[in-house]
Amino acid sequence: MDSATLDGLDGLARALDEALARLVDFDTEEREAASAVKDAIEEFYRAGLRQIVKVLRDEIPGGPDVLRHLAADPVVRTLLLSAGILKTGPTERAHRALESVRPYLNSHGGDVELVKVEPPVAFVRLMGACNGCSMSALTLSEGVRSALIEAVEEITEIEVVKDDAAPSLIQLGATRHLGSGWYHGPAVAEVARFGVHPFAVEGQSLIITSVDGKLACFRNECAHMGMELDRARVESDGTLICPWHGFRYDATTGECITAPGVELEQFPIRVEEGHIKVKLTS
Numbered sequence: 001m002d003s004a005t006l007d008g009l010d011g012l013a014r015a016l017d018e019a020l021a022r023l024v025d026f027d028t029e030e031r032e033a034a035s036a037v038k039d040a041i042e043e044f045y046r047a048g049l050r051q052i053v054k055v056l057r058d059e060i061p062g063g064p065d066v067l068r069h070l071a072a073d074p075v076v077r078t079l080l081l082s083a084g085i086l087k088t089g090p091t092e093r094a095h096r097a098l099e100s101v102r103p104y105l106n107s108h109g110g111d112v113e114l115v116k117v118e119p120p121v122a123f124v125r126l127m128g129a130c131n132g133c134s135m136s137a138l139t140l141s142e143g144v145r146s147a148l149i150e151a152v153e154e155i156t157e158i159e160v161v162k163d164d165a166a167p168s169l170i171q172l173g174a175t176r177h178l179g180s181g182w183y184h185g186p187a188v189a190e191v192a193r194f195g196v197h198p199f200a201v202e203g204q205s206l207i208i209t210s211v212d213g214k215l216a217c218f219r220n221e222c223a224h225m226g227m228e229l230d231r232a233r234v235e236s237d238g239t240l241i242c243p244w245h246g247f248r249y250d251a252t253t254g255e256c257i258t259a260p261g262v263e264l265e266q267f268p269i270r271v272e273e274g275h276i277k278v279k280l281t282s
């Protein structure tokens with residue numbers, strides 16, 4: 001990840017934030033029209049990107065290597081993640097599934113929190129009108145169950161966690177949102193030149209890795225058994241080594257060296273005035 005590319009990503013992200021901020025002054029009809037144009041353009045680009053990826057992956061010798069090389073670029077990676085071509089992990093998708101049903105739950109006096117995802121089980125806490133044995137509670141909790149199972153193929157069971165048994169609750173709704181899915185991360189100065197810096201955003205446990213100052217952000221979850229990577233080390237050749245069973249990764253792309261084809265879940269970042277911003281992809 002070179003600094004010129006990061007600068008490019010910064011500029012693009014800022015321009016997007018500014019354009020979206022201007023929509024606030026529009027009336028409802030104008031906002032809907034602008035959103036429809038934006039959605040149509042995004043769908044157009046998404047279709048083109050899918051075709052490019054398909055041809056590279058299936059039809060051109062050496063295409064998959066080109067694709068991997070391209071996907072290591074932060075701007076291209078952001079684009080592929082945003083278009084849903086690179087997949088985010090089950091926890092991120094479970095969060096999004098719950099966000100999609102939250103307005104309905106809230107309108108009926110209920111709410112839900114994601115506690116954790118351990119495929120095939122998602123652990124949730126039901127609150128307000130979602131909690132209990134009434135017909136309406138059962139209807140609302142069934143809505144949560146369907147949303148999760150439909151959106152996250154790795155999840156086939158939902159377990160409801162009671163208050164007194166709640167393990168390490170993933171908090172939702174923290175206040176570090178910068179708009180357009182970007183959140184405050186740590187300061188660059190907090191990250192060792194060759195090291196791992198754990199932090200949390202929106203209740204999600206993440207790490208920043210640095211290879212001689214080249215930064216990347218991943219979910220704090222080893223692709224082997226899902227253990228935390230915050231005590232992993234980064235070697236001088238840019239290898240990230242999981243402390244649990246020694247799986248090795250490229251610390252800038254998340255690609256697993258021990259088990260090719262496996263990778264850490266990566267999140268786009270940008271740096272502004274010495275501070276890292278992370279985009280929770282949608």
Ligand code: FES
Pocket residue numbers: 222223224225226227242243244245246247
């Ligand atoms: S959990 Fe990381 S190597 Fe096993």
